[in-house]
Amino acid sequence: xxxxxxxxxxxxxxxxxxxxxxxxxxxxxxxxxxxxxxxxxxxxxxxxxxxxxxxxxxxxxxxxxxxxxxxxxxxxxxxxxxxxxxxxxxxxxxxxxxxxxxxxxxxxxxxxxxxxxxxxxxxxxxxxxxxxxxxxxxxxxxxxxxxxxxxxxxxxxxxxxxxxxxxxxxxxxxxxxxxxxxxxxxxxxxxxxxxxxxxxxxxxxxxxxxxxxxxxxxxxxxxxxxxxxxxxxxxx
Amino acid sequence: xxxxxxxxxxxxxxxxxxxxxxxxxxxxxxxxxxxxxxxxx
Numbered sequence: 178x179x180x181x182x183x184x185x186x187x188x189x190x191x192x193x194x195x196x197x198x199x200x201x202x203x204x205x206x207x208x209x210x211x212x213x214x215x216x217x218x219x220x221x222x223x224x225x226x227x228x229x230x231x232x233x234x235x236x237x238x239x240x241x242x243x244x245x246x247x248x249x250x251x252x253x254x255x256x257x258x259x260x261x262x263x264x265x266x267x268x269x270x271x272x273x274x275x276x277x278x279x280x281x282x283x284x285x286x287x288x289x290x291x292x293x294x295x296x297x298x299x300x301x302x303x304x305x306x307x308x309x310x311x312x313x314x315x316x317x318x319x320x321x322x323x324x325x326x327x328x329x330x331x332x333x334x335x336x337x338x339x340x341x342x343x344x345x346x347x348x349x350x351x352x353x354x355x356x357x358x359x360x361x362x363x364x365x366x367x368x369x370x371x372x373x374x375x376x377x378x379x380x381x382x383x384x385x386x387x388x389x390x391x392x393x394x395x396x397x398x399x400x401x402x403x404x405x406x407x408x409x410x411x412x413x
Numbered sequence: 414x415x416x417x418x419x420x421x422x423x424x425x426x427x428x429x430x431x432x433x434x435x436x437x438x439x440x441x442x443x444x445x446x447x448x449x450x451x452x453x454x
Contacts, residue, residue: 185451192447199440206436210429224418229428236432275439279432286428290421388436395443402450 184405191398199391205384209377217377229287231377235385236279237305241343243273243389244312248340251333263329264404266336267319268396270312272389277309292356300353304346311339325404 213231220227250266253259284302285295296302315335322328345352350359368375 189451192451196440196444196447199443203437203440206433219418221416221418224420225422225425226419228425232428232432275435278435282431282435283428286424286431290419290424392439392443395447399443399446399450406450 188398188402195394202388209381226290231381233283235381236276239385239389240276243269247336251336254333268393272392299355300349301357
């Protein structure tokens with residue numbers, strides 16, 4: 178037996194809004210491409226490859242935001258035991274893995290022409306790869322445990338451990354000798370970028386944040402709908 | 414006179430294509446899952 182239409186309506190509404198919001202984000206992404214390629218100057222030393230930065234940095238921002246919120250929601254879940262927090266953490270982890278995939282693919286594509294190598298095992302890159310693998314493990318754990326409260330408890334612990342990596346990743350360029358550039362926006366002093374480049378980067382940050390919100394809303398709504406359907410099946 | 418910037422546009426294109434494929438692919442996965450979940454209803 179399926180959950181009634183009325184019971185599923187809030188989930189359906191959330192999914193519809195999430196898909197629309199993320200579709201708007203994708204349209205915004207096309208706008209970022211136009212802005213970056215047509216209306217932002219070419220950096221003199223790095224050439225066109227520097228424009229990869231308008232995707233790579235906002236993708237990294239969204240991934241680290243997503244994983245930080247997984248950790249916060251997980252702490253709150255262990256305290257309050259509210260299933261909405263667990264659902265949010267799972268949705269945020271899912272979106273975070275997608276943004277990490279963008280960060281971990283665009284980074285090496287930029288590094289090849291600029292550093293002369295696709296990858297180097299320095300602190301920033303290695304920790305970021307660990308963070309990605311940790312959250313892939315988080316999603317695998319969720320898929321493997323069927324009891325909802327056990328699944329939520331186990332994954333909350335992994336989510337908190339993942340969140341603890343985030344400040345190390347941000348500070349790794351100060352703490353260790355690394356090839357990775359230092360922060361140019363999220364740093365104590367003012368951003369060190371020409372205004373046109375900063376404008377494109379900030380617009381891209383906004384677009385990626387919209388994409389994050391849309392993805393999380395959709396995933397949250399889908400999980401809610403699946404839980405309601407499962408409850409209805411069990412009750413039948 | 415300033416030197417010419419290096420010619421490396423192919424890396425820019427590759428990065429933009431890969432990022433687009435990941436993000437549009439993710440959105441399509443969500444959309445297909447939504448169709449599947451609500452079609453069962």
